[in-house]
Amino acid sequence: MSGGDPAGTAQHGAFPVKGRVRAVLLLLFCCGHAVFLIASIVTRNPPPTERGNPVLAFYRLFTGGQQQWNMFETIPLLHSLDARIVVDDGPGEVVVVGSVLPGFTPYPRPEQSRYYVLFHRMMIQAERPSFFEAYLRRTDVLLRSQRGSAITGHWALVVDVEWTRTLIHSRRDGGLYVPASRSFDAANPGGTPR
Amino acid sequence: MRSIPKWLRLPARLFFRQEDERIYAAVRIGFAAVALLNLIFLWPDRHVFFSDGGMLDADVARAQGNPFYFSIFAFAYSGAAVTCCMAATAIALVMLLTGVATRLAAFWVLVWHLSYTARAPLSMGGWDQVLRAYSFLVLMSPAGKCWTLPALLRGGKIQPALLPGYGLVLMRIQVLVIYWQAVFARIACPDPYWGNGEFMSYFMLSHHARWPGPWVLEYGGLLTFATYAAQFTELTVPVLLLVKKTRWWGMLLGFSLHAGISLVARDLGLFFLSMMMTYLACLRAEDIDRITRWVRRWFVRAEAAVSRSN
Numbered sequence: 383m384s385g386g387d388p389a390g391t392a393q394h395g396a397f398p399v400k401g402r403v404r405a406v407l408l409l410l411f412c413c414g415h416a417v418f419l420i421a422s423i424v425t426r427n428p429p430p431t432e433r434g435n436p437v438l439a440f441y442r443l444f445t446g447g448q449q450q451w452n453m454f455e456t457i458p459l460l461h462s463l464d465a466r467i468v469v470d471d472g473p474g475e476v477v478v479v480g481s482v483l484p485g486f487t488p489y490p491r492p493e494q495s496r497y498y499v500l501f502h503r504m505m506i507q508a509e510r511p512s513f514f515e516a517y518l519r520r521t522d523v524l525l526r527s528q529r530g531s532a533i534t535g536h537w538a539l540v541v542d543v544e545w546t547r548t549l550i551h552s553r554r555d556g557g558l559y560v561p562a563s564r565s566f567d568a569a570n571p572g573g574t575p576r
Numbered sequence: 577m578r579s580i581p582k583w584l585r586l587p588a589r590l591f592f593r594q595e596d597e598r599i600y601a602a603v604r605i606g607f608a609a610v611a612l613l614n615l616i617f618l619w620p621d622r623h624v625f626f627s628d629g630g631m632l633d634a635d636v637a638r639a640q641g642n643p644f645y646f647s648i649f650a651f652a653y654s655g656a657a658v659t660c661c662m663a664a665t666a667i668a669l670v671m672l673l674t675g676v677a678t679r680l681a682a683f684w685v686l687v688w689h690l691s692y693t694a695r696a697p698l699s700m701g702g703w704d705q706v707l708r709a710y711s712f713l714v715l716m717s718p719a720g721k722c723w724t725l726p727a728l729l730r731g732g733k734i735q736p737a738l739l740p741g742y743g744l745v746l747m748r749i750q751v752l753v754i755y756w757q758a759v760f761a762r763i764a765c766p767d768p769y770w771g772n773g774e775f776m777s778y779f780m781l782s783h784h785a786r787w788p789g790p791w792v793l794e795y796g797g798l799l800t801f802a803t804y805a806a807q808f809t810e811l812t813v814p815v816l817l818l819v820k821k822t823r824w825w826g827m828l829l830g831f832s833l834h835a836g837i838s839l840v841a842r843d844l845g846l847f848f849l850s851m852m853m854t855y856l857a858c859l860r861a862e863d864i865d866r867i868t869r870w871v872r873r874w875f876v877r878a879e880a881a882v883s884r885s886n
Contacts, residue, residue: 405592406584408591408742409584409587409588409591409592409742412587412591412742412745412746413587413591415746416745416746416749419746419749419750419752419753420749420752420753422753422757423752423753423756423757423760424760424764436643439643440643440644443643443644443646443690444646444690444712445709445712446708446709446712446713446750449705449709449753449757450705450757451702451705451753451754451755451757451758451761458778458779458782458783458784459778459782460782460783461781461782461783461788462783463783482624482631483624483629483630483631484623484624484627484629484630484655492842493783493842493843494621494843495701495784495842495843495844496618496621496625496699496700496701497621497699498783499698499699499700499701500625500631500632500696500698500699503698504698512633512636512639512640513632513633513636513637513698516632516633516635516636517631517632517633520633546778546781546782549774549777549778549793549796552781552793553793556790556793558781558788558789558790558792558793559781
């Protein structure tokens with residue numbers, strides 16, 4: 383083998399890294415990072431809304447993020463999701479446009495995981511409501527600028543979902559899912575059932 | 577070379593143990609390939625997730641940065657700028673894959689992973705977290721010259737060097753964290769569905785499932801077994817991977833878990849590939865020798881078959 387320094391391995395009592403100070407610093411960093419990683423197995427990180435220790439958060443940011451590996455910690459109960467924007471476009475006229483910006487393109491079918499988690503987190507889990515409020519505000523501005531006075535008053539983001547029923551109920555009558563629909567707009571980010 | 581102080585000998589033995597540079601090369605290539613694939617899949621949706629006209633408001637993303645917002649998309653927010661950023665990342669990933677200016681390429685790849693996960697946190701999957709954690713570990717690991725384009729162009733047979741193994745040790749610990757944090761999370765906050773074995777039934781009826789349907793209700797017993805088997809696998813795979821003698825069993829068990837999930841779930845292929853990439857850090861020099869011999873033999877056989885058919 384070449385390129386390394388077999389005679390100077392750690393096993394032989396010398397640093398295999400050039401420069402004593404650099405080697406000690408590297409070693410201390412490795413020890414610290416290993417402890418940080420192992421500690422993250424048991425310590426739960428603060429939720430994104432909490433600031434926590436800024437130094438630790440800074441370190442975490444650059445070295446690997448929040449380290450939250452839950453692998454479906456809770457059961458996934460949502461079976462399907464579809465989102466569209468319904469615009470009241472004049473007396474008795476309703477226009478349906480897609481919910482994806484830019485361009486009001488349709489929600490992708492078949493569903494893609496990135497779109498699914500995006501809409502799911504924005505609307506249903508309400509993990510970060512301000513993203514959703516900003517989305518609704520921008521949608522309002524864009525619709526009014528695009529359609530001008532054609533919008534007589536109202537538009538709504540309509541979200542159709544299907545929830546999985548409990549196994550006990552499904553086994554009883556064979557029905558697997560329960561549909562539900564909710565509509566949102568800029569003035570009503572919490573939504574109302576339809 | 578100065579000797580190691582006594583108090584540092586134990587960690588030095590762990591982190592500076594000499595490892596074959598081909599293991600680092602395998603991780604580098606595997607990481608770059610999966611990250612490139614992820615970038616290719618993200619490409620059609622780049623404006624949706626990262627541009628200022630997209631789904632996620634830039635000001636909100638900036639406000640939610642914890643402790644601060646670090647993203648190249650704070651400056652590159654137009655559609656064209658986002659496209660340029662991603663094209664530059666594609667070039668960096670190809671450079672990393674081929675071992676050209678490895679350190680510089682790895683640095684940009686880390687910046688990319690920090691940037692896009694900060695800009696669009698709501699659309700991230702588990703594989704994004706894996707790639708983000710590994711982008712830092714790849715950057716700080718020794719680069720080596722083995723299995724690089726410059727080495728290939730120079731020609732001649734290069735003897736693989738020995739490099740300090742600190743990068744690989746940290747990567748192996750990272751694999752442990754990925755599995756065991758999930759296990760501990762369920763112990764700390766017990767979820768009844770993981771506990772009573774119904775998790776897989778619900779999973780197979782959910783959005784993630786490839787073939788949801790009434791058949792799930794008929795196979796409750798099998799899916800209960802699968803729920804417990806998945807938890808057992810999460811607990812044991814890291815240990816098996818870390819022990820030299822059992823590493824192949826760990827890889828086989830982990831492969832079965834993730835391949836199984838990819839088979840029954842839609843759209844989780846990248847998570848499977850990301851996790852398989854993490855296993856590369858658990859290889860040993862003799863594994864690389866064995867795989868290399870096997871690949872060579874396969875090429876010789878393929879060559880012979882082609883010449884016979886001609």
